Amino acid sequence: RKEVEQDPGPFNVPEGATVAFNCTYSNSASQSFFWYRQDCRKEPKLLMSVYSSGNEDGRFTAQLNRASQYISLLIRDSKLSDSATYLCVVRMDTGRRALTFGSGTRLQVQP
Amino acid sequence: NAGVTQTPKFQVLKTGQSMTLQCAQDMNHEYMSWYRQDPGMGLRLIHYSVGAGITDQGEVPNGYNVSRSTTEDFPLRLLSAAPSQTSVYFCASSYGPGDEQFFGPGTRLTVL
Numbered sequence: 001r002k003e004v005e006q007d008p009g010p011f012n013v014p015e016g017a018t019v020a021f022n023c024t025y026s027n028s029a030s031q032s033f034f035w036y037r038q039d040c041r042k043e044p045k046l047l048m049s050v051y052s053s054g055n056e057d058g059r060f061t062a063q064l065n066r067a068s069q070y071i072s073l074l075i076r077d078s079k080l081s082d083s084a085t086y087l088c089v090v091r092m093d094t095g096r097r098a099l100t101f102g103s104g105t106r107l108q109v110q111p
Numbered sequence: 112n113a114g115v116t117q118t119p120k121f122q123v124l125k126t127g128q129s130m131t132l133q134c135a136q137d138m139n140h141e142y143m144s145w146y147r148q149d150p151g152m153g154l155r156l157i158h159y160s161v162g163a164g165i166t167d168q169g170e171v172p173n174g175y176n177v178s179r180s181t182t183e184d185f186p187l188r189l190l191s192a193a194p195s196q197t198s199v200y201f202c203a204s205s206y207g208p209g210d211e212q213f214f215g216p217g218t219r220l221t222v223l
Contacts, residue, residue, distance in 0.1 A: 008151070032209050043201055043214035044154070087153070091209045097169065098144050098208040103153035 003027065004102035006088050012108045017078045021105045023088030024070045032091035033064055033071050037084045038104065044087055078109045113137050117202050117215035124192040124222045132187040132218050134202030142205045143185040147198040160185055192222045
């Protein structure tokens with residue numbers, strides 16, 4: 001079983017739609033959670049951190065469910081510019097190792 | 112600030128050749144890491160460093176060496192390239208291992 005699992009998609013949605021992605025992680029002791037965005041043939045960039053109480057940044061809402069070991073990302077009012085791959089990222093422990101990346105969910109927003 | 116820079120952007124090697132991928136950052140970050148990204152596999156950690164003079168292995172270290180003589184630079188060496196090392200390589204830096212990772216633009220490597 002992968003440490004961080006995501007549905008690869010693609011999710012094809014029309015402009016203005018609401019879309020949600022889930023991600024599951026295997027280590028119940030995981031410490032920190034993030035969503036990164038990666039445009040085609042570009043480097044990943046931090047979209048938002050995910051806090052225990054859930055958090056929102058404009059049209060983006062992230063939720064964490066520790067009991068079920070999953071995190072989610074909700075995008076409201078999708079824009080063409082939201083088309084990208086969204087990477088679920090988890091920090092598994094407090095040691096020196098960095099982050100574990102999921103393989104990503106591809107979103108294509110269509111006009 | 113240039114952020115994280117990587118060279119070269121593209122490289123083609125023959126099996127058995129060696130080469131060094133360069134990575135530099137100007138943000139005074141202590142933590143630097145190398146990842147490879149393959150289709151369907153996500154980013155996998157190759158090696159990382161928590162500061163100058165300190166490096167450690169990640170998830171897929173075989174066939175790669177690193178060194179960290181300065182805070183700014185973290186080169187990745189391929190000792191004897193193999194077709195299985197065909198991938199996109201990203202260097203990243205951050206203040207600490209759990210902090211926001213800033214990535215370089217990547218190096219696309221093909222080994223024939």
